Amino acid sequence: MDPSQVKIPPMKNLTVDNITENVIRINSLCEDQRMKYILERLVTHLHDFARETRLSSDEWMTGLRFLTEVGQITTDVRQEYILLSDVLGLSILVDSIDHPKPPGSTEGTVLGPFHTHDAEEMSAGDSMSHDPEGEPLLVVCTLRDTEGRPVEGVKIDIWETDSSGHYDVQYAGREGPDGRCIMRSGSDGVFWFKAITPVPYPIPHDGPVGRLLKKLHRHPYRPSHMHFMFEKEGYDHLITALYLRNDPYETSDAVFGVKDSLTVDIGKVGPELSKKYDVPEGHALLTYDFVLVSDEETSQLRAYNSKVALDKLGRKVKIVNGLPVPDLD
Numbered sequence: 663m664d665p666s667q668v669k670i671p672p673m674k675n676l677t678v679d680n681i682t683e684n685v686i687r688i689n690s691l692c693e694d695q696r697m698k699y700i701l702e703r704l705v706t707h708l709h710d711f712a713r714e715t716r717l718s719s720d721e722w723m724t725g726l727r728f729l730t731e732v733g734q735i736t737t738d739v740r741q742e743y744i745l746l747s748d749v750l751g752l753s754i755l756v757d758s759i760d761h762p763k764p765p766g767s768t769e770g771t772v773l774g775p776f777h778t779h780d781a782e783e784m785s786a787g788d789s790m791s792h793d794p795e796g797e798p799l800l801v802v803c804t805l806r807d808t809e810g811r812p813v814e815g816v817k818i819d820i821w822e823t824d825s826s827g828h829y830d831v832q833y834a835g836r837e838g839p840d841g842r843c844i845m846r847s848g849s850d851g852v853f854w855f856k857a858i859t860p861v862p863y864p865i866p867h868d869g870p871v872g873r874l875l876k877k878l879h880r881h882p883y884r885p886s887h888m889h890f891m892f893e894k895e896g897y898d899h900l901i902t903a904l905y906l907r908n909d910p911y912e913t914s915d916a917v918f919g920v921k922d923s924l925t926v927d928i929g930k931v932g933p934e935l936s937k938k939y940d941v942p943e944g945h946a947l948l949t950y951d952f953v954l955v956s957d958e959e960t961s962q963l964r965a966y967n968s969k970v971a972l973d974k975l976g977r978k979v980k981i982v983n984g985l986p987v988p989d990l991d
């Protein structure tokens with residue numbers, strides 16, 4: 663690039679007070695309006711952060727070393743960056759912004775760092791857990807749209823820990839998936855399978871994120887839960903989980919994922935379900951009715967929420983595809 667061809671004033675003698683506007687100005691050459699907006703806000707907040715905290719060089723270097731360690735411990739089965747985003751509350755915040763839910767639909771929650779892409783597709787009634795120590799659990803769910811119609815053929819990813827609170831990927835020498843499966847909803851919107859009753863577990867805390875929690879006097883535990891992810895064209899991608907009521911960590915989840923609407927009681931199988939699903943009476947039972955939202959309804963809600971939020975901030979932006987970009991008109 664020939665600097666003489668760039669329509670940017672020379673950048674010299676920058677100060678605490680004018681560095682921000684000049685960095686934003688040079689970044690504004692970016693043709694992607696959404697990226698330009700994100701960079702503008704990122705630089706503004708980063709610089710304000712440094713100015714407001716009077717960030718010292720040592721503190722800045724400590725932060726960089728910390729992020730370096732987060733990267734160094736990350737592998738394809740250990741995602742320390744997701745963990746960092748989770749414990750800072752950013753993951754649940756982004757999910758709430760990007761996947762708004764109208765009343766009556768199933769709320770989303772954090773993906774967490776343990777989803778994999780190698781779960782096996784299973785048939786109705788199959789067992790996704792091979793842990794003999796776990797309490798056997800029958801799971802019977804329905805899947806509907808916001809009009810109450812069953813949604814057929816949805817790809818449903820489900821994953822949980824074993825009875826010791828570890829996901830399969832946390833074991834060295836893992837040979838294949840366990841405690842996870844993929845199911846498809848039937849024409850009646852029902853899907854059912856066998857699993858084990860979830861237990862609480864600590865997020866991996868032997869790395870930089872764990873050390874951060876310790877320093878903050880925070881515990882690393884998540885309440886007992888089972889993860890679900892729903893995908894079907896025309897519907898908003900739903901990442902959620904069901905949490906067990908009265909879990910000791912129900913109100914202090916290390917990653918802020920618990921919502922009342924996703925909290926369930928473990929019941930017992932009665933005579934009717936015992937016959938229908940061929941499990942003994944008294945067997946542990948989890949039931950839930952999930953409600954998916956159409957892409958169209960979600961994008962309308964996202965655009966509306968964006969406009970309300972940005973108006974409140976007094977930003978001069980326009981909303982394109984539900985997301986703010988600079989208003990250059």
Ligand SMILES: [Fe+2]
Pocket residue numbers: 774776884887889
């Ligand atoms: Fe989890």
